[in-house]
Each structure stands twice: as C-alpha cells, then as structure tokens.
Amino acid sequence: MTRVRFAPSRRLRGEVGAPPDKSISHRAALLAAMSVKPVRISNYLKAADTISTLNALRAVGALVEEHEDFVIVRGTGLREAREPGGPIDVGNAGTLMRLLPGWLAAQEGRIFVLDGDSSIRSRPVDRIAEPLALMGAQIEAKGGRFAPFVVYGTRLHAITYELPVASAQVKSCVLLAGVAADGTTSVVEPVASRDHTERMLAGAGVGVRREGLTVSVSRAGELDMQSLVVPGDLSSAAFMIAAAVLVKGSRLLVRDVGVNWTRSGFLRILERMGAIATGSLEDPSATVALCEPTSDIDVSAGPLVGTVVEPGEVPLAIDELPLVALLGCFAEGDTVVRGAQELRVKESDRIAGVVDGLRGLGATIEATADGFAVTGSGGLRGGVIDARGDHRMAMLGAVAGLASDEGVDVVGMEAAAVSYPGFAQDLSRLLA
Numbered sequence: 001m002t003r004v005r006f007a008p009s010r011r012l013r014g015e016v017g018a019p020p021d022k023s024i025s026h027r028a029a030l031l032a033a034m035s036v037k038p039v040r041i042s043n044y045l046k047a048a049d050t051i052s053t054l055n056a057l058r059a060v061g062a063l064v065e066e067h068e069d070f071v072i073v074r075g076t077g078l079r080e081a082r083e084p085g086g087p088i089d090v091g092n093a094g095t096l097m098r099l100l101p102g103w104l105a106a107q108e109g110r111i112f113v114l115d116g117d118s119s120i121r122s123r124p125v126d127r128i129a130e131p132l133a134l135m136g137a138q139i140e141a142k143g144g145r146f147a148p149f150v151v152y153g154t155r156l157h158a159i160t161y162e163l164p165v166a167s168a169q170v171k172s173c174v175l176l177a178g179v180a181a182d183g184t185t186s187v188v189e190p191v192a193s194r195d196h197t198e199r200m201l202a203g204a205g206v207g208v209r210r211e212g213l214t215v216s217v218s219r220a221g222e223l224d225m226q227s228l229v230v231p232g233d234l235s236s237a238a239f240m241i242a243a244a245v246l247v248k249g250s251r252l253l254v255r256d257v258g259v260n261w262t263r264s265g266f267l268r269i270l271e272r273m274g275a276i277a278t279g280s281l282e283d284p285s286a287t288v289a290l291c292e293p294t295s296d297i298d299v300s301a302g303p304l305v306g307t308v309v310e311p312g313e314v315p316l317a318i319d320e321l322p323l324v325a326l327l328g329c330f331a332e333g334d335t336v337v338r339g340a341q342e343l344r345v346k347e348s349d350r351i352a353g354v355v356d357g358l359r360g361l362g363a364t365i366e367a368t369a370d371g372f373a374v375t376g377s378g379g380l381r382g383g384v385i386d387a388r389g390d391h392r393m394a395m396l397g398a399v400a401g402l403a404s405d406e407g408v409d410v411v412g413m414e415a416a417a418v419s420y421p422g423f424a425q426d427l428s429r430l431l432a
Helices: 022-033 048-059 094-104 126-134 168-180 196-203 234-246 265-273 311-316 318-330 341-345 350-360 391-403 413-418 423-431
Strands: 003-006 013-017 039-042 063-066 070-074 111-115 138-142 146-152 160-162 184-188 208-211 214-218 251-258 276-278 294-300 334-337 364-368 371-375 383-386 408-411
Touching: 003 391, 013 423, 022 039, 022 048, 022 070, 022 094, 022 168, 022 196, 022 234, 048 063, 048 070, 048 094, 048 413, 094 111, 094 126, 094 146, 094 168, 126 138, 126 168, 168 184, 168 196, 168 214, 196 208, 196 214, 234 251, 234 265, 234 276, 234 294, 234 318, 234 391, 234 423, 265 276, 265 311, 265 318, 311 318, 318 334, 318 341, 318 350, 318 364, 318 371, 318 391, 341 350, 350 364, 350 371, 350 383, 350 391, 383 391, 391 408, 391 413, 391 423, 413 423
Parallel strands: 013 251, 160 184, 383 408
Antiparallel strands: 003 408, 039 070, 063 070, 111 146, 138 146, 184 214, 208 214, 251 294, 276 294, 334 371, 364 371
C-alpha cells in the first residue's frame, strides 16, 4: 500500500475541472449496452470501477471502443445479452454489481455468474435479490447475501416495490428490470434518491413517470439511447470544495460540475454550516428531466457552525457524508448525521472508518447505529489514517492533512484512483 503524507497547507487557489461523474458513467454504459443503436459517451470516466463496467458489458456481448475522450458502445439490445463463458468480474464496482442484475434477470433462459474482489464479496446483494424474485427472477448468492452469485434470466412481470431503505442502486436495478418486464413497474422510495437512471431511461424513449416518491416505468420494445456527455462528478469535486472551505485564504472555482438536485445535498449542507460555495443549482421538479444540469461552483473559506443532517437528506449526499464529519471537526458546536446506515455497506464500513480515522487525528467523534456525532474543536491535530481500500476515505485523509496542525499520512492512497485518478495532481496544482 502507498503511504503519502499531506502536510498543512496555507491556501488553495485556482480552477479545477471535476473528473467525469462515476455514477452517470456506469449507467450510461449499461443503458448503451441495452440499446439497439451505437451510443457515443463523451467524457466517460476512465477509472477502475468504470472500466470494470465496460469489461462486464463486453462479457455479455456488447462491443466497446475506448477512445481518449469518448467511448462508443454497440449494444446487444434489451433482451439479447449473451451468456458469458465464465464469471463476470465486477471488480470493486458496487454500482455495477447492483445494477447489472436488473438487466440480466430479463435474459430468458440464460445464466450469469457475478463475482468481484474481496471488498465486493462483503457487500450484500439480498436487497436486489428480493425485488427481482418478486418479478419472477432467481438469484442464488453465497450465504443468501453475498458474491459470487448467480442470476437466472427469465420472463419478468411488473411489480410495485416499496424500498425499505432509500437506495438509488436498488431502485435502478428494479427499474432496469421493469423496462423488460410485462406491465408497469413502480418503485416507492421512503425519501428521494439520485435519479440519473430515470433521466436516461426517459431520454432513451422509455415511459417514465414520477408522482411524489413513486417512480414508474413501462415495458419497452427496445431502448433508443441518444449520445450523451457525462458531467463533472460533484461527489469527487466535494473533496476539493471541502479543502478550499477548511484551508484559510483559499479560493477555488470548480468548472462544469453536475448539479442535479438529487446529488447536490452536500452543497446545501455546506451552506447551512456557513461555508461559501455558490453556483446555479437545479430546483427539484415534479417531472423527470431529460438532462443533467451543470454549473461552475465558486468556493472560499469561512467560519463553520455545526448542523444536523436528517435522514431525508442522506441519499442526496450519501458519498459526501464523511466530509461532513471532517467539516464538523472544524465547526463550532455539534454536527450530527442521522439515518445513514447505508454507509456501513459501502466500499468499507464508512461509519466505522470515518469515526476511527478522524478520532486518530484528534477529533471528538462518536459512532451511532445510523451515523455519527462530532463535537467541533476548531481543528485536528493530525497523524495517520488508513484508507481501508476505500477511495473516499483516502481523499478524506488527504483533505484532513491539508487543514490539520501537523499533517496526515494516508495509508493506501492509491485507492483514490477508483473514482478520481488525477486527485493528487489536481491538488498539487491548486496548492502551487
């Protein structure tokens, strides 16, 4: 594992373009493989997880051309995925592991085995197995919950499924299966989650309807997906934004980042804490938009106050919640996150990782069953943090080091390449 030291910094200055959005890259490639026409995806993220998606699509019969600035996917069509000769390797890509079975479950008479690395083998798939079983599919998983697991394709029928926990990945899996199922499939969410899949399906000609917290899709003959451009990833840009907020004297402009309202919860939390991060954010809509809005985000440092993140906000900022804990260390008062039990089944147990990691740097922080509570002390001492193989934990440690008194050594910094391959280079340029 790579151990990298991040020393205290005086300020960050300049402009940065966020890397392409990981969530949207996964979905764009998957829906392109389900389509009947070749699809050009510009600004596709070239990182470990999203490359796993391209390779998985090749395994089921899609033709994929990788170019420097774009990817072309020539799909199999909605119901003609090929049965591969061996297991499909999803690597460390949790999004791929949970979305791909929704499509594969509709491939009648074909069998697919999905497997991945040691981290993937500890992440549960029972939450997608349950709704797919209700639709007529069958998944056999190790211990009933884990990879490697087998998807048996069959003719699917529509259901109305109430999500026990808000999850864009589980919702997307059911909607992708619903597109090939008989009838109209509906998913009822406890609170809103990111809606990239619904937007892409609508853009590909699928009948998509949203009524409150219920999203429905109608059976489609085929998908006719249009070429698209992947926006900058706000979840990745959030680490640069947090660094600019925490390091005194900083001023940062993040260019062309996605500001879909179901992804920009972190910016609304930042504003509540007193940080200055301005841009043209999308307003929530009762209809399903066909595009992904983008904006420049202007960031500067400022004094912070603690806040409470309620369960309804969690799905809209799920990947940035570790940064909320870090910001809370520098804020006045307490910062509490509730309803974030989903963090326990990410690339690592992020509640345990964040609490143990920040406590080791001098934070006053406690874990709860569904989140954490931080008592702000105005800063962090510094020390050593283990990324635990988690890309977001690696970048969290780097930002903590810049804002700390003594600096932070990040063990396993190479994990950042999963979502942000150029993170260290962008950070060095802003510090210079």
